[in-house]
Each structure stands twice: as C-alpha cells, then as structure tokens.
C-alpha cells in the first residue's frame with residue numbers, strides 16, 4: 001500500500017517537494033497540503049490534484065490515515081510541528097534547520113525518540129551525484145589523505161528581507177548546507193571555526209542584522225582544513241562548487257548548465273549561464289532524498305540524514321556567527 005503523506009508549507013521548497021512527491025516518487029500518495037496562507041495551499045492542491053488543502057497543519061497531524069509529513073514551513077515552526085507530529089505517531093521529514101535554538105532542537109529530538117518515529121532532515125545536497133562522487137574519492141583514499149576542502153556556495157540573489165528576518169541569518173539558513181556538506185564529504189567533524197564576513201550585496205540585509213558575504217575557515221578532527229565561501233548574490237547564477245585536495249591528488253566539481261554548447265566568435269568563446277537556483281540545480285537530489293525517506297519508512301531502514309546530522313550544523317552555524325561577532329576563532333565545544 002502506498003505511503004500517505006502530507007506537506008506542511010506551500011512556499012518555495014514546499015512546492016518543490018510536493019511536485020517531486022506527486023510526479024517522481026513511487027510508492028507514495030500526497031494526500032494533503034497545509035499553509036497558513038490558504039490561497040497558497042489551495043493553488044498547490046489544485047495544480048497537483050492533492051485531495052486536501054487546509055490553512056491548519058493540525059488537520060494533517062490529526063488525520064490518522066496519513067502516515068508521514070514533510071515539514072516545509074518557516075523555520076520557527078519546525079520544532080513545535082515535529083513534537084506534535086511525533087506524538088501523533090507520524091513519520092517525519094523536516095527541512096533544515098530543525099530550529100535556531102539548541103534546547104528546542106533537543107526537545108524535538110527527544111519527542112522523536114520517545115515516539116520511536118523516523119525523522120529525516122532535508123540536507124538534499126548529500127543526494128547530488130557530484131558531491132557523492134567527491135565523498136567517494138575522499139572516503140576511499142582515491143586522492144590520498146585529505147589536506148584541504150574548499151566549498152563555494154553562492155546564491156543568484158538574496159531572499160526577501162522578510163525571509164531573512166525569520167531565517168536565522170546567513171550562517172543558520174545558507175551556510176548550514178555547507179556545514180553539512182563539510183561533514184558529509186570529510187566524514188569528520190569541525191573542531192574550530194573562524195569567520196570573516198560583511199555586507200557587500202545589500203545594506204538592507206545589514207539593517208536586518210545579517211551579513212551577505214562570508215568566508216569561514218575550519219579545522220576538522222581528521223586534520224583537514226575546510227573553507228566555505230558564501231555570497232547571497234552571484235550575478236551569473238547559482239555557484240555551487242567544491243574542490244578536495246589530498247596527498248594523492250584532487251577532485252573538483254563544476255557548476256551545472258542547461259546545455260553543454262560553446263559559442264565561439266571573433267571576439268569571445270562563451271557558454272550560457274549555469275542553472276539559476278536550487279529548484280533547477282538540485283532537482284535530482286530532491287527526488288533522491290524523498291525516495292530515500294519513503295524507502296526508510298516502507299522498508300523500516302535507518303534514515304540517511306538523522307536528527308543528529310540536523311543538530312550539528314546548527315552548532316557550527318552558531319559558532320560561525322559567534323566568531324564573526326567576536327572577531328576570533330571559536331571552538332565548537334564553546335557552543336554545545
């Protein structure tokens with residue numbers, strides 16, 4: 001029997017997950033969608049033929065015919081919804097970050113453990129074929145002993161200021177994917193983070209108490225040095241690259257493009273811009289993560305991205321922020 005699922009939040013990522021579940025994931029039926037903006041839920045339900053649209057996510061949690069939920073609503077709603085859903089016995093997929101506050105994260109993880117339900121966190125980049133190949137090269141020793149890892153992660157344009165205000169800021173909203181990537185690729189954990197950051201893209205982001213340009217240098221337990229380079233605005237599109245360098249060589253990944261054509265003229269040799277943002281660039285990864293979630297529930301396997309995997313990058317984000325504010329390297333054990 002198909003797994004019956006409800007999506008909570010019909011914004012940017014809720015739409016991506018709903019469409020993925022309806023069109024590309026076998027063994028699942030999307031039964032309901034909730035959004036406090038009823039029109040958003042109704043529009044999505046109508047477009048994808050989802051039977052139920054509601055403004056109240058509790059309608060989904062109370063529906064005993066629904067097995068699992070995908071939490072895609074604003075960040076500050078995640079941990080309370082996890083707790084209610086766990087208590088109702090739902091299997092849970094939750095977007096990153098679990099919460100901006102570690103005590104609230106711990107409360108949510110405790111509720112999950114107590115209810116013995118599954119919780120998978122939405123670090124979708126782990127399911128991208130490029131990063132999986134880099135991880136393989138590092139983990140199998142194909143490039144020898146890892147010395148350095150460089151992660152470049154720049155968005156094509158900043159989100160609205162209203163989003164920035166509830167997102168937790170660049171370190172907990174955007175860099176968090178790169179912190180997870182650093183853990184995933186190295187198979188290790190950070191010991192210390194030093195951040196240099198500022199406002200270069202839009203002064204309104206600074207007025208909202210955030211930064212839009214950040215560079216982080218980290219020491220890892222396995223001895224590797226990891227850098228993360230973030231910008232909220234790359235004029236040429238979504239810039240997502242990594243390079244790993246080790247004693248036996250290196251491995252790197254490039255951006256992805258809508259086509260592989262090269263245009264040569266008397267003045268230039270050029271190509272089209274890379275895929276513009278996460279909805280296009282990471283389409284396959286969203287499908288793979290949802291297939292993995294459904295597989296974990298249907299076949300009672302461990303989820304591939306756990307609550308612990310969701311918590312650690314929040315600790316890293318808090319350390320990166322503290323480092324920026326205090327202008328010094330911060331050890332992770334100062335945070336947790």
Ligand SMILES: NC(=O)c1ccc[n+]([C@@H]2O[C@H](COP(=O)([O-])OP(=O)(O)OC[C@H]3O[C@@H](n4cnc5c(N)ncnc54)[C@H](O)[C@@H]3O)[C@@H](O)[C@H]2O)c1
Pocket residue numbers: 008009010011012013014034035036037040055057072073074075077095096097122123124163173278
């Ligand atoms: N993994 C990824 O690639 C990825 C990408 C984007 C966003 N995200 C994460 O997903 C979450 C949502 O981000 P977004 O970009 O879609 O934001 P968004 O603002 O586009 O959408 C959020 C939606 O949630 C709705 N909402 C808020 N509170 C609600 C509630 N109590 N019940 C039901 N709906 C509620 C809002 O009305 C809005 O429609 C954030 O936590 C963000 O960090 C993850």
